[in-house]
Amino acid sequence: MTFEEARALFPVLERVTYLNAGTFGPLARPTVDVMLEQAQCDLDAGRSGKTYIDEMVEHRRKVRGAIADLLRADPQRISLTGSTTDGCNTVLLGLGLDPDDEIVTTDAEHFGLAGPVFSSGAIVRVARVQSLGPEETLEAIVAEVTPKTRLLAVSHVIWSNGVVLDVHALKERTGLPVLVDGAQSVGAIDVDVGAIDYYTVSGQKWLCGPESTGALYVADPDALRVARPSFFAQQSFEPGGRYLPRESAERFDPGWISVAALRGFAAALACAPDWRFERIADAAAGCRETLAARVRVITPPGQAGLVTFEVEGDPADVVSQLLAENVVVRYIPRTPWLRASCGWWTSDEDVERLVAAL
Numbered sequence: 480m481t482f483e484e485a486r487a488l489f490p491v492l493e494r495v496t497y498l499n500a501g502t503f504g505p506l507a508r509p510t511v512d513v514m515l516e517q518a519q520c521d522l523d524a525g526r527s528g529k530t531y532i533d534e535m536v537e538h539r540r541k542v543r544g545a546i547a548d549l550l551r552a553d554p555q556r557i558s559l560t561g562s563t564t565d566g567c568n569t570v571l572l573g574l575g576l577d578p579d580d581e582i583v584t585t586d587a588e589h590f591g592l593a594g595p596v597f598s599s600g601a602i603v604r605v606a607r608v609q610s611l612g613p614e615e616t617l618e619a620i621v622a623e624v625t626p627k628t629r630l631l632a633v634s635h636v637i638w639s640n641g642v643v644l645d646v647h648a649l650k651e652r653t654g655l656p657v658l659v660d661g662a663q664s665v666g667a668i669d670v671d672v673g674a675i676d677y678y679t680v681s682g683q684k685w686l687c688g689p690e691s692t693g694a695l696y697v698a699d700p701d702a703l704r705v706a707r708p709s710f711f712a713q714q715s716f717e718p719g720g721r722y723l724p725r726e727s728a729e730r731f732d733p734g735w736i737s738v739a740a741l742r743g744f745a746a747a748l749a750c751a752p753d754w755r756f757e758r759i760a761d762a763a764a765g766c767r768e769t770l771a772a773r774v775r776v777i778t779p780p781g782q783a784g785l786v787t788f789e790v791e792g793d794p795a796d797v798v799s800q801l802l803a804e805n806v807v808v809r810y811i812p813r814t815p816w817l818r819a820s821c822g823w824w825t826s827d828e829d830v831e832r833l834v835a836a837l
């Protein structure tokens with residue numbers, strides 16, 4: 480697939496300078512085509528019968544396998560969730576921590592991770608990293624570890640400043656269980672879960688999947704309690720409710736996913752070219768350099784797809800003004816920062832349009 484063919488997958492790019500995959504990736508035509516086809520099928524033929532169920536199970540298997548490939552993981556360790564937040568809740572509830580336990584996290588986490596962490600019942604130690612670079616971020620997190628630490632809960636790519644944390648070094652340095660929020664990494668950088676214990680995926684961002692799609696990698700499914708069993712948790716159950724859990728991480732699947740969403744997600748995953756990570760790195764480097772000639776750039780060089788930079792005036796107003804010029808970026812609350820997301824579909828002209836509109 481050439482770059483021009485890749486861009487042509489996304490009709491929105493014909494009209495809009497779309498630099499917001501960190502919130503929602505653009506939808507590709509093949510993704511929406513299969514979702515519409517499935518909706519029509521459901522409308523015409525109904526949503527039941529053995530064939531319907533068998534096909535749904537097969538679509539789940541395919542998506543699970545595709546996510547496993549993406550993370551270089553065993554499909555048996557992948558749960559299909561509706562979001563990163565879902566995955567974080569599954570882990571935090573399953574661990575069943577209490578005030579004798581500590582979790583180390585950072586002040587730069589999205590609520591999708593911070594919410595479950597602060598609801599866990601454990602004491603939370605917060606490393607201050609918002610204005611730090613990658614190495615200092617790692618050191619600040621390690622400095623919060625105590626003998627009571629039961630979990631490190633951190634993002635691979637920090638949503639606000641775009642910094643990439645070396646999560647593998649963190650695991651190696653501490654030997655502690657690590658929950659990685661992969662919302663801004665999976666699909667943006669090449670991920671290998673390696674020795675990480677828990678790793679979340681958001682389908683709707685860099686993977687350009689439909690809303691309410693995602694996944695959770697669990698290295699050792701037997702070591703995590705199923706705190707919120709859905710029908711997919713069991714391979715058999717007794718009338719009283721006692722059940723035999725499924726052997727794989729499927730036991731953590733939070734519930735039904737619409738067949739249209741499953742098919743759309745599979746189509747989105749299949750759209751991504753094999754050169755995507757190189758192109759994202761190039762696009763982000765170009766964007767950073769072009770912006771740095773005019774404004775203060777917060778994201779250090781050589782990170783992922785996010786480029787955060789400072790603007791004068793109210794950042795929410797600047798975002799609205801840019802939107803009026805068909806340029807889509809977002810602002811980071813409580814900072815003077817805007818964030819541009821550079822995808823494998825982002826062109827140099829997109830960046831020029833952003834700068835011109837600024």
Ligand SMILES: Cc1ncc(COP(=O)(O)O)c(C=O)c1O
Pocket residue numbers: 501502561562563564565588589590591592634636637638660662663680681682693
């Ligand atoms: C780092 C990070 N974590 C979690 C989330 C929430 O993702 P989801 O909607 O998949 O739960 C986001 C969304 O922007 C994010 O940037």
